[in-house]
Amino acid sequence: MNRKPEFESRLRAVLALLCGRSEGLSAFADTPQAVRAGLRPFVWMVGLLCGFLLLHGQILAALLMLMFMTSSILAPLVVSHALAERLRIAAGWYRYAAAFLWCQWGLTVLLLVVMFVLSLGMVGAMGEQALENEMLLAGRLAEAMQFLALIAFGYMVWLQWFLARHALGANGSQAVLLAVGTSAGAGAIMTLPTLGGYL
DSSP states (O other): OOOHHHHHHHHHHHHHHHTTOGGGGGGSOSSHHHHHHHHHHHHHHHHHHHHHHHHTTOHHHHHHHHHHHHHHHHHHHHHHHHHHHHTTOOTTHHHHHHHHHHHHHHHHHHHHHHHHHHHHHHHHHHTHHHHHOHHHHHHHHHHHHHHHHHHHHHHHHHHHHHHHHHHSOOOHHHHHHHHHHHHHHHHHHHHGGGGGGGO
8 A cells, every 4th residue: 555645645734734724634534543643653753762772771761761752742642632521522532632643743843853954053153153162052052942942832732722623623712721731731741750850
C-alpha cells in the first residue's frame, strides 16, 4: 500500500488546522486507531532520545526523559478526555485527540526549524563576537527560546479551544474550560517527573 498520498493528505490537514481551518479535521477518523497513529511519531522520538542517552551511560537522565516525554504526550489526552466526559462533549474525542497529536507534532517540528534559523541569524548578526563570546550567544538563544515557549504555550491553548469547538462541538464556554483545564492539568502532571530533584 502506498502511504505517500495518505501522508501528504495528513500533512495538508495539519497545516490547515494550524492555520485555523476546520476542514482539516476530515482527514482524521474518530477511532482509537487514529489516536494510536498519532502517537507513533512520539514513540519513535522518545525511543531515539532515550536510546541516545543510554548509549552514553546516562541511565538516570534516560529514565527522567522517558517519564517527562511520556507525561507530556499522554497528560493532555488523559485530562482532555476526563474534562470532555465531565462536560458531556466526549462524542468525537478520538478525532479531537488524533488531530491534536498530529498538530502537536507539526508545531514541534516548526519550532525546531524556527530555532535553527534563529540561531543562524544570531550568529550572522553577532559575527565574530558570537564566536568569541559563546556565553553571550547562549544567553541570547535562551531568551529567544523562552519567548518562543511562551508563544507556543498560548498557541496550544488556542489550538485546544479550536479543536474543542470543531471536533467536539463544544460551545464557547465549554471550549474555554476544556482548553484552560487541559493546559493546567497537563502542566501539573508534567511537573511530577521533575520533583525527584527536590525530594
